[in-house]
Amino acid sequence: MRKKPSREAAPAPANDELDDAALFREAIGADRGKVRTLPEAPPPPAAPKPKPSAKMARRDEDTARDEFRHAVIAALEAGDILSYRTEGVSPQVLKRLARGEYAAQEELDLHGLPAQAAEALLREFLRDCRAHGVGCVRIVHGKGRNSEERLPVLKNLVDRVLRHRADVLAFHSPPAAQGGSGAVLVLLEKR
Numbered sequence: 001m002r003k004k005p006s007r008e009a010a011p012a013p014a015n016d017e018l019d020d021a022a023l024f025r026e027a028i029g030a031d032r033g034k035v036r037t038l039p040e041a042p043p044p045p046a047a048p049k050p051k052p053s054a055k056m057a058r059r060d061e062d063t064a065r066d067e068f069r070h071a072v073i074a075a076l077e078a079g080d081i082l083s084y085r086t087e088g089v090s091p092q093v094l095k096r097l098a099r100g101e102y103a104a105q106e107e108l109d110l111h112g113l114p115a116q117a118a119e120a121l122l123r124e125f126l127r128d129c130r131a132h133g134v135g136c137v138r139i140v141h142g143k144g145r146n147s148e149e150r151l152p153v154l155k156n157l158v159d160r161v162l163r164h165r166a167d168v169l170a171f172h173s174p175p176a177a178q179g180g181s182g183a184v185l186v187l188l189e190k191r
Contacts, residue, residue, distance in 0.1 A: 057114070082159050082184045085170035088105050090189070097172040104138035104178075104185060105129075110154050111142045122161055124134055130167050133190055138174065143182045158184060 017161040085094045096102060108125045110118040122139065129137050144152025162168045162184070178185070 018107060029102055030132065052181075071100065080163075081173040081181055082155070083172045084159075084163055084168075087145070089170045094172055096172050097170055097187060098174070098184065100175045100178045102136045102185060102187065104136050105134045107138045107140065109140040110158070113154070115153055115157055119157055123153060124163065126162075126167070126186075130188055130191065135188055135190055137186050138179065138183055139186060140183045155182075162186060 004174040038088055081098075083094065085091070108122065112120065113121065118141075125137075125139075126153070139158055141154040141158045142152070144155055147156075162171050167189045169189055171184050173179075173181050174183055174185045
């Protein structure tokens, strides 16, 4: 049997004296010039600064919005008649609406609903009526006698929403037999 030639082990330095970094450099041959150090990486970019916000302007807008809401609520009382027409609608049409000569094709009763729910329901109702080609609707908002401040909250809400819709041609409180000051007849623009 033939013996394999034995490899001679190189004398190992006393590892007890070397620290980890020195052992690493020795293992990769850093002391023999085979390894070069990399240049330092630039620091990462700083996070972008937040955009400035106009806190005073936002506060002023909120205050103005609240004042507008309170002003509108104070404008209409329980017995007041709702009345509005766009420029394209003749005064005769508004008079016929006031006399109840237009038949309401659909009706929405908002009695007893909280203002936010009533507004959402009103907007959805008007959108559906417009989509289905309904020309005249009656919205029952009540007279507001049971509200906390004795102001007709829903009546003011209906007035405000209707005045700001482009598809509302005219509206007027109907005669007493059709709801009087507790309802409103609305003419809608057809699609």
